[in-house]
Amino acid sequence: MKRATNAASLPDIPEDVRAAVLEVTNRLKELPGALLPVLHGVQAALGYVPEASVPLIARELNLSRADVHGVISFYHFFRSKHAGRRVIYLCRAESCQSMGAATLEKHIKQRLGVDFHETTANGAYTLEPVYCLGNCACSPAMMVDDELKGRVTPEGFDAWLAAEAT
Amino acid sequence: MSITVYVPRDAGALSVGAEAVAAAIAAEARRRDADVRIVRNGSRGLYWLEPMVEVDTADGRVAYGPVQADDVPSLFDADFLHAGQHALALGPTEAIAYLKSQQRLTFARVGIVDPRSLDDYRAHGGYRGLEAALGMSGADVVQTVTDASLRGRGGAAFPAGIKWKTCLDAQADRKYIVCNADEGDSGTYADRMIMEGDPFVLIEAMAIAGLTVGATQGYIYLRCEYPHAQRALEAAITAAEAEGYLGDNVRGSGNAFHLEVRIAAGAYICGDETSLLESLEGKRGQVRFKPPLPAIQGLFGKPTVINNVITLASVPIILDQGAAFYRDYGMGRSRGTLPIQLAGNLKRPGLVERAFGLTLRELIEDYGGGTASGRPVRAVQVGGPLGAYIPVSQFDTPIDYEAFIAIGGMLGHGGVVVFDDSVDMAAQARYAMEFCAIESCGKCTPCRIGSIRGVEVIDRIVAGTVAERERNEVLLRDLCQTMLAGSLCALGGMAPYPVLSALDHFPEDFAGAAETVAS
Numbered sequence: 092m093k094r095a096t097n098a099a100s101l102p103d104i105p106e107d108v109r110a111a112v113l114e115v116t117n118r119l120k121e122l123p124g125a126l127l128p129v130l131h132g133v134q135a136a137l138g139y140v141p142e143a144s145v146p147l148i149a150r151e152l153n154l155s156r157a158d159v160h161g162v163i164s165f166y167h168f169f170r171s172k173h174a175g176r177r178v179i180y181l182c183r184a185e186s187c188q189s190m191g192a193a194t195l196e197k198h199i200k201q202r203l204g205v206d207f208h209e210t211t212a213n214g215a216y217t218l219e220p221v222y223c224l225g226n227c228a229c230s231p232a233m234m235v236d237d238e239l240k241g242r243v244t245p246e247g248f249d250a251w252l253a254a255e256a257t
Numbered sequence: 258m259s260i261t262v263y264v265p266r267d268a269g270a271l272s273v274g275a276e277a278v279a280a281a282i283a284a285e286a287r288r289r290d291a292d293v294r295i296v297r298n299g300s301r302g303l304y305w306l307e308p309m310v311e312v313d314t315a316d317g318r319v320a321y322g323p324v325q326a327d328d329v330p331s332l333f334d335a336d337f338l339h340a341g342q343h344a345l346a347l348g349p350t351e352a353i354a355y356l357k358s359q360q361r362l363t364f365a366r367v368g369i370v371d372p373r374s375l376d377d378y379r380a381h382g383g384y385r386g387l388e389a390a391l392g393m394s395g396a397d398v399v400q401t402v403t404d405a406s407l408r409g410r411g412g413a414a415f416p417a418g419i420k421w422k423t424c425l426d427a428q429a430d431r432k433y434i435v436c437n438a439d440e441g442d443s444g445t446y447a448d449r450m451i452m453e454g455d456p457f458v459l460i461e462a463m464a465i466a467g468l469t470v471g472a473t474q475g476y477i478y479l480r481c482e483y484p485h486a487q488r489a490l491e492a493a494i495t496a497a498e499a500e501g502y503l504g505d506n507v508r509g510s511g512n513a514f515h516l517e518v519r520i521a522a523g524a525y526i527c528g529d530e531t532s533l534l535e536s537l538e539g540k541r542g543q544v545r546f547k548p549p550l551p552a553i554q555g556l557f558g559k560p561t562v563i564n565n566v567i568t569l570a571s572v573p574i575i576l577d578q579g580a581a582f583y584r585d586y587g588m589g590r591s592r593g594t595l596p597i598q599l600a601g602n603l604k605r606p607g608l609v610e611r612a613f614g615l616t617l618r619e620l621i622e623d624y625g626g627g628t629a630s631g632r633p634v635r636a637v638q639v640g641g642p643l644g645a646y647i648p649v650s651q652f653d654t655p656i657d658y659e660a661f662i663a664i665g666g667m668l669g670h671g672g673v674v675v676f677d678d679s680v681d682m683a684a685q686a687r688y689a690m691e692f693c694a695i696e697s698c699g700k701c702t703p704c705r706i707g708s709i710r711g712v713e714v715i716d717r718i719v720a721g722t723v724a725e726r727e728r729n730e731v732l733l734r735d736l737c738q739t740m741l742a743g744s745l746c747a748l749g750g751m752a753p754y755p756v757l758s759a760l761d762h763f764p765e766d767f768a769g770a771a772e773t774v775a776s
Contacts, residue, residue, distance in 0.1 A: 123557060124519075126539030131481075131520055158540075165541040165698075166522030168481050180482070184443030185638055188688070189601035189676045190629070222525060222642075222692065224482050225446040226269050227600035227674065228304035228607055237484035241272035 101150060104143050111136040112144045116151035125152055126162055130169055139170045167219075175210040175217040177255075179203075180234040183220045186227035191244075195231050198245040202252065259292040260338045261313040265368070267300035267453050268485040269446065274325055275308035281329035282310070289333060299454015301368035302608030303355055311350055314340045320347040355624060360586060361610045362594050363571045364447075367454035372489055375496045378457040384502065386573025390465045391510055393576075395425050398469040402572060404580035406592035411437055411528070411565030412640065412669040412747070414591075414658045417572075420562055423552035424470040427560035432472035434463050434514075435537065435556060435563040438479040438486070439521050439528040442641025444600040444672030448566035450608060452479070452486035455570075456493035460516060462569035464507055465576065466562050467514035475516040476556070478533050481523055490518050525642075525696040529746045530563045532698060543698045544746045565670070567596060586612035591657045601638075601674035602628045611656070618652035621675060632677035636685075636763065640669025642692050643751035645758035646685065665758060667751070682763035686756045687715040693752035703740045704749025711736055711756065719769035726767065730760065 104112075115132035119125050129148060133140050140148075140163055149156045163169045181196060203211050203218060210217040226232035229241025233248075240251070264279040265271075279295055286293035301320075303309060309322035310332075319340045321332060328345060335343040347353055361367075370377040378384070390398050403418025424432060436459065440448040451459060463475045479487055494516055497503045505513045519537055521527050527536045531545035534556050555561025571593065575583045584592045591613035597620060599606045604626035621627070621634060628634055636646045645666035647654070654660050661668045676685075690711035697704045714736065718729045737753035744750035760767065 124537050124539035127519065127522060127536065130522070152539075161541050162539070166524050168521075168523035184692075185642060185685070185688075186444045186600040186672075186674045188685075189674055189680065221482060221523070222696070223441055223443045223445075225440060225449040225480075226272050227444045227446055227598065227672070228302075229269050229272055229307070230601060230606075232272065234482065239268045239272040239485070241269060 101146050102143070104147055105141075108137065108141050108144050109147060112147045112151070116148065120151055126154065126159065127166075130163060130166075134169060139173050142171055173210075176215050177235055178217045178219060180219050180221040180224070181207075182222070182224050182226075182230075182232045184223040184227075186223070187231035190230040192231040195243060195245055195248065199248055202249065259294040261294045261296055262338070263296050263298045263311040263313070263318070265300045265308065266297035266372070266485070266489075267307075267368075268449065268483070269304055270300050270307040270309070271485070273307055273323070277326040278308045278310065278324050278329065281326040282332075285329050285333050291333070291338060293338065296371045297373075298370065299367045299372055300450060300608075301350065301356060302364070302450060303353065303605070304607045305605045306347065309347075310337075312338055312340065316340070316349070318350045320350040320353065321345045322347060355605065355607065355609075359610050360594050360612050362574050362583065362586070363458075363567060364451070364455075364596055364608065364610045365574065366458065367450055370455065372454055372456055373492055373496070375457060375493075375500060375502075378455070382577065383457055383573075384461055386576035387461050387465055387468075387502070387508065389576045390468060391508060395469045395471065398465065398576065399425055401576060401580045405575045405583040406580075406587075406590070407568065407571055407575065407583070408591070408658070409565055410567035410571070410595070410670065411530075412442070412667070414668070417564060417568050420552050420564065421466065421470060423550060424472075424560045424562045427553050429560050431474070431557075431559045432470055433556040433559055433561040434466045434470070434472045434475040435530075435534070435561055436463060436475065436477040436569055437528065437530060437533055437563055437565045438477050438483070439533060440480060440483075440566070440670065441525040441528045442643075442670050442672050444638065444674035445598050445641060445670045446600075447596040447598050447608060447671065449483055449486050451566055451570050452483070453489045456486075456489045457497065458570045458573055459490070459566060460493055460497050460503065462572045463516060464502060464514050465572055466564070466569065468507065468510065468512050470560070470562055472560075472562065473513045473515065475514060476537055477516065477518045478521060478527070478537055479518055480521045487518055487520065494518070524698075525692075526698045526746075526748055529748065531746070533563065534561065541698070543700045546745070567670075588612075588614035588655065589657055589659055591659070595656060595668070595671050597656065597671045597673060599625050599673050599675070602630055602634075602677050603675050604629050613657050614655050616653050616655050617647065617673070620656070620673060621652065625675065628675060628677045630677045630679070632679060634675055635678040635680050636676045636682060636759075638674045638676070638685075638755065639672070640667045641672050642689060643667075643747060643754055644669050644672075645754045646682065646762065647758070648762040665761075666754065682759040682766040683715065683719050683769065684766075686759040686767075687712055687719075689752055689755035689759075690715060693748060697748060701743070701745040701749060703743040704745070704752070707736055707740045707744075707749060708752060711740075711752075715756075715767075718767050721769075726769075730767070733760070 306322035693708035
C-alpha cells in the first residue's frame with residue numbers, strides 16, 4: 092500500500108494512545124473499508140477516540156485527517172471525549188415514548204444531575220440518548236454499556252443505581 | 258435422564274431478568290440434586306411473558322412465565338420439571354393462543370432451537386434450502402425467489418428476485434452479498450430476534466445468495482445497539498465455517514463464500530442501502546444517488562445484493578418448500594408472511610408472524626389485548642419513525658403493502674407502536690421532524706434544512722394564535738410536500754408522513770395556545 096508522506100508532521104501523541112492505535116491498526120488495517128472497525132477498536136481500547144489519535148489513524152490507513160475526522164463526527168456512537176465509567180444509553184424513540192420514556196428521561200437527568208451527552212461530576216456515568224434499542228416489546232428500555240434493560244421505571248432506575256453504588 | 262429446561266438468551270428476555278432466572282434454576286437444581294440441562298434458546302416472542310421458561314416433557318414443551326429468580330424455588334416445589342401446576346404455569350407452549358394462531362415460516366425455529374447448535378438447526382430443517390440450491394443453477398434459484406413473490410422486508414418492499422437477477426446478470430470479477438441488519442425503526446425487533454434466536458438461517462440464506470449470483474464475500478452490517486446479536490452471529494459463523502457451510506469450498510460445491518459481521522456506529526440513515534454501503538466502505542454514511550443500482554455498482558463499486566435480515570431469512574424455506582408454498586400465503590401483491598412486531602403501549606406486545614391480510618384491529622385487539630395502561634387506544638404508528646399515525650377509524654386496514662399506501666401510510670419493516678389517549682400528537686409530529694434533523698445525513702437540502710424548519714413551524718403552530726396557526730399550517734404542509742418530493746432518500750422523503758397524518762387525523766392537538774386563547 093502506498094504510504095502517505097506526512098509522517099514527519101505527525102504531532103506528539105501520548106504514548107498510551109499511540110500504542111493502542113497501532114495495536115488496532117496493525118490488526119485491522121488490511122480489511123476492506125477498515126475505518127469503522129478501526130475506530131471501534133480504538134474506542135473499545137481507550138473508551139473514546141482522542142483528537143490526538145486522528146493523524147496517526149489517518150497515516151496508518153492512508154487517509155486524510157479530514158476523512159477520519161469526518162467519519163468520527165458523522166456517527167453518534169464515536170466520541171472524542173472520555174466517557175464516564177459506565178455509559179447509559181436511554182431510548183427516546185416512539186415505542187418507549189408510548190410507555191413513559193419522557194417521564195423517565197426527566198427523572199434520570201435530574202437524578203444524575205446531567206443532560207444528554209454529559210458525564211456525572213464523579214465520573215461514574217455518561218448519559219446518551221439512543222433511538223431504539225430493539226427492545227420495543229419491553230418499553231421503556233435503556234442499555235448500560237452493553238447490558239440491556241427493559242420495562243424501566245423511575246423507581247426501577249433508582250433501585251438499579253443504588254445496587255450499582257454498593 | 259436429564260430434563261431440558263429452556264431459558265431464553267434473547268436480549269429482550271435478558272433485559273427483564275432471564276440471566277438471573279437461568280442462574281437460579283441451575284443453583285436450585287444442584288441444591289436439590291435434580292438432573293437439569295439448561296438450553297439458552299431465542300424468544301418465542303411472547304414478550305409480556307418474558308422471561309418465559311419452558312420444560313421439555315414427554316408431552317412436549319410446557320411454559321411458565323413471566324418468571325423471576327425469586328419464583329424458582331416455588332417452581333421446583335411445584336415440580337415444574339414434570340409440568341406441575343403453578344401460578345405462573347401457561348400450559349403447553351404450542352397451545353398458547355397467541356402462538357397457536359400464527360403462521361411461522363421465517364420464525365419457524367426461533368425460540369425452539371438452541372441458537373448455538375448447528376446440529377439442532379439441521380434437526381429442525383436447517384440447511385435444506387442450501388442443499389436444494391446446490392442442485393440448481395443460479396438462474397433457477399433466482400426464478401424460484403421471483404416466483405415466490407418475496408418482497409424486501411426492510412421497508413421498501415422491492416421484489417427480491419429482481420435484485421438478485423440484476424446482480425446475477427452483472428459481469429464483474431467480484432460481487433458481494435450484504436445483509437442490512439441496521440434495524441433502526443422504533444417498534445421493530447424481528448431482525449434482532451432472528452439473529453439471536455436462529456442465526457444459522459441468515460448464514461444459510463446469505464450463502465445461498467452468494468452461490469446464486471456468484472458472490473464470494475458477504476457482510477452483515479449490524480447496528481452497534483445489538484451486541485447480543487453480534488455474539489450470536491459470530492458464534493454461528495464460526496460453527497458454520499467449521500463444518501464447511503462457509504469458506505473456500507461451500508459444501509464441496511467448489512464455490513467460496515466468506516461472511517463477516519461489521520458493526521455500525523449509531524447512524525439511523527445507514528439503514529438506507531446506499532448509506533450502508535458507504536459506511537461499509539469506511540466513509541460517512543451519506544446517501545448515494547441511484548442509479549447506478551447497488552446490484553450493478555454497489556459495495557466497492559462491485560455488483561451487490563443488499564437485503565434486509567427478514568428478506569434473506571425467508572429464502573431458505575422458499576427453496577426448501579418451493580415458491581408456490583410461500584406464495585400461497587398472503588393477499589394481493591403482498592405474498593407470504595410478515596413478522597409483525599407489536600410494541601409500545603400494549604398488554605401483550607410481541608412477535609406475530611402471519612400471512613398478509615389480517616387487519617390492524619386483529620393485531621391490536623386480539624393479539625395485543627389493548628393498551629397496557631388500560632386507557633383507550635388513540636393512535637398507532639406503523640412502519641417506524643417515518644410511518645404514518647393511524648387513527649382507530651382506520652383499524653380495519655389489512656396488513657398489505659398496497660392497502661397501507663392507499664391510506665397514506667406504509668408497512669415498512671412491520672413495526673406497530675400503540676399509543677393510548679394520553680398521547681399529544683403535536684408533540685409526536687414535532688418529534689418526527691426532530692428525529693429527521695438529528696439523523697439526516699446532510700446530503701440533500703429538503704431533509705437537512707427542511708426538518709429543522711419543520712420543528713420550528715410546529716412550535717409556532719402550537720404556541721401561536723388561531724391566525725398564526727392557520728398560516729403556519731399552510732407553511733408546514735407546503736414544507737412537507739417539498740420534503741416528500743425533493744428528498745434523496747426515504748428519511749427526508751417520508752418523515753412528513755407522521756407529521757401530515759398527525760395533522761390530518763388529530764388536528765385538535767395542534768390547537769395548543771390558540772385554543773386556550775379562544776376559550
